[in-house]
Amino acid sequence: QSALTQPPSASGSPGQSVTISCTGTSSDVGIYNYVSWYQQHPGKAPKLLIYEVSKRPSGVPDRFSGSKSGNTASLTVSGLQAEDEADYYCSSYAGTYVFGTGTKVTVL
């Protein structure tokens, strides 16, 4: 199972929005609505942000939103804040599980 493809980096100023793409295939992202997103700060464990493409666990701000079109899922962070600077990973169920390559978000 090959890793899902994410851009290595993304950036935005405080208050702006940033969107991260996650491209898979018709065997994972394209066929299952089981895409999830994780935020990881340096030296910390990943934290669940989005599950089942667009659902937010309790406690996750509504600034974080997810969507999917075809083989590509997306995470949008609106109203960027300094604490949003972190690495972000997508994941998809595909019979087993596969993660994305990761995107480092920088708040300018």
Added chain:
Amino acid sequence: EVQLVESGGGLIQPGGSLRLSCAASGFTVSSNYMSWVRQAPGKGLEWVSVIYSGSSTYYADSVKGRFTISRDNSKNTLYLQMNSLRGEDTAVYYCARVGAWYFFDYWGQGTLVTVSS
């Protein structure tokens, strides 16, 4: 409160074996899907293995035949037995609960495994 605490990491020589443990609290391991995910230094997340509540197990191709996932229901603990370790197995290993459906909703703090002579 859900908590996952990994232990058992350390420095091991290539070809050696190591068993990681993940002690769970706040929920029952046997009633949930549980998984191991690893992260090599400076690299991204890599899924390693999953055990379903019915005891079915699955592995990434990179560890198949060398790693074994299991659980002890009486201790509410998840394990990862790692044999024939290689340098490329060097990573922080996280245990995670798999929520319904198919996402990792709780993570441990991770334990570092270093394979080196």
